[in-house]
Amino acid sequence: EDQVTQSPEALRLQEGESSSLNCSYTVSGLRGLFWYRQDPGKGPEFLFTLYSAGEEKEKERLKATLTKKESFLHITAPKPEDSATYLCAVREEGDDKIIFGKGTRLHILP
Amino acid sequence: DAGVIQSPRHEVTEMGQEVTLRCKPISGHNSLFWYRQTMMRGLELLIYFNNNVPIDDSGMPEDRFSAKMPNASFSTLKIQPSEPRDSAVYFCASRGRQGHSGNTIYFGEGSWLTVV
Numbered sequence: 001e002d003q004v005t006q007s008p009e010a011l012r013l014q015e016g017e018s019s020s021l022n023c024s025y026t027v028s029g030l031r032g033l034f035w036y037r038q039d040p041g042k043g044p045e046f047l048f049t050l051y052s053a054g055e056e057k058e059k060e061r062l063k064a065t066l067t068k069k070e071s072f073l074h075i076t077a078p079k080p081e082d083s084a085t086y087l088c089a090v091r092e093e094g095d096d097k098i099i100f101g102k103g104t105r106l107h108i109l110p
Numbered sequence: 111d112a113g114v115i116q117s118p119r120h121e122v123t124e125m126g127q128e129v130t131l132r133c134k135p136i137s138g139h140n141s142l143f144w145y146r147q148t149m150m151r152g153l154e155l156l157i158y159f160n161n162n163v164p165i166d167d168s169g170m171p172e173d174r175f176s177a178k179m180p181n182a183s184f185s186t187l188k189i190q191p192s193e194p195r196d197s198a199v200y201f202c203a204s205r206g207r208q209g210h211s212g213n214t215i216y217f218g219e220g221s222w223l224t225v226v
Contacts, residue, residue, distance in 0.1 A: 032213045043114075043201055043217035044153075087153065091213065096141065096165060098215055102152035 003027055004101035006088050012107045016077050021086055021104045024070040029093030033071050035064050036087040038103070044087055078108045112136070114218035116202050122224045128190040131221045134183055135204030143203040143215060144177055144187050153201070159185065192225045199223070 007022045025033065032051055036044035048057040050066040057064050061082060063074045073086055089100040115134040123129055135142050143158040157167040162179045170177070174193070179185040189196055199222050203215040 034214065036217075043203075043219045046214055046216060049214055089153075096158060096160060097155055098143070099155065100145075100153040 002101070003092075003099050004088055004090055006086075006101035006104050008104060009102070010105040010107070012109060013075075013078055014109050015079055018074070018076045018078070020075070021073040021106070022070060023073070023088030023101055025088075025090045027090050027092040031091040031093045031095070033066055034089040034091070034098065035071070035073055036089065038085045038087055047086075075106070078106075080108045080110045082106065083108045114202055114204050114216055116200075116218035116221050118221055119219065120222045120224075122226065123192055125193055125225055126191045127225075128188065129192045129196075129223060129225075131187040131200050131202075131223070133185045133187070133202030133218060135185070135202070136206075136216060137183070139204035139206050139216075140182070141205040141215075142179060142185050143205070144185070145201040145203065145217075147199045147201060147220070156187070189223075192223075194225045197224050 003026050005024045013019055032049050034049050035047040037047055038044045048064040050064055053066055053068045055066050061076050065072050083106055085103045085105050087100055087103045089098050091098050114136055117132045141160050144156040145153050146156055147153045154169055156169045157177045158165055159179045175189055177187045199220045201217050201220045203217045205215045
């Protein structure tokens with residue numbers, strides 16, 4: 001069973017059309033949940049770390065939220081330059097490993 | 111500040127050849143991770159080191175894969191012999207010391223490996 005599941009696998013939106021990406025996780029104790037952005041041909045770029053349920057973080061048009069079972073990445077009024085793959089990852093309490101989901105490919109149409 | 115530096119960026123090699131991928135972590139970071147990324151399986155953790163010591167290599171797919179970290183500034187991932195199914199992007203990432211700011215890992219740009 002995957003510890004980190006992201007949905008949808010792919011999402012196409014019109015410019016300005018807000019939406020949310022989901023990341024559900026099954027670790028027993030969460031040390032941290034991470035969101036990364038990956039552009040084609042590049043390495044993942046760090047966006048946010050969330051540590052506890054109820055926490056929220058924002059950066060430009062992106063806002064990440066966390067509950068005890070899942071995290072959402074909300075994208076408000078997206079622009080074409082927000083097109084990328086968004087990766088979610090978790091670190092379990094007592095473990096050094098960071099495990100990634102398969103990502104959501106987001107495409108914003110102008 | 112220099113980020114994680116990987117080389118080569120691209121490599122095309124013939125089946126059966128030895129492949130060596132190199133990584134220089136961010137200065138001062140004490141944890142180093144090797145990941146492999148494919149369309150089918152996403153980002154898979156292969157092995158990670160703390161303070162130059164391999165801690166968990168359970169993700170290394172076969173004995174053909176080996177990794178070393180001879181010092182805090184350098185790590186290698188070696189595949190010998192290489193096979194076409196090893197074709198993927200290999201990422202190196204590093205992380206600083208413990209504490210909230212030490213929780214995040216930072217990636218290099220990857221090494222794109224094609225085995226023909």
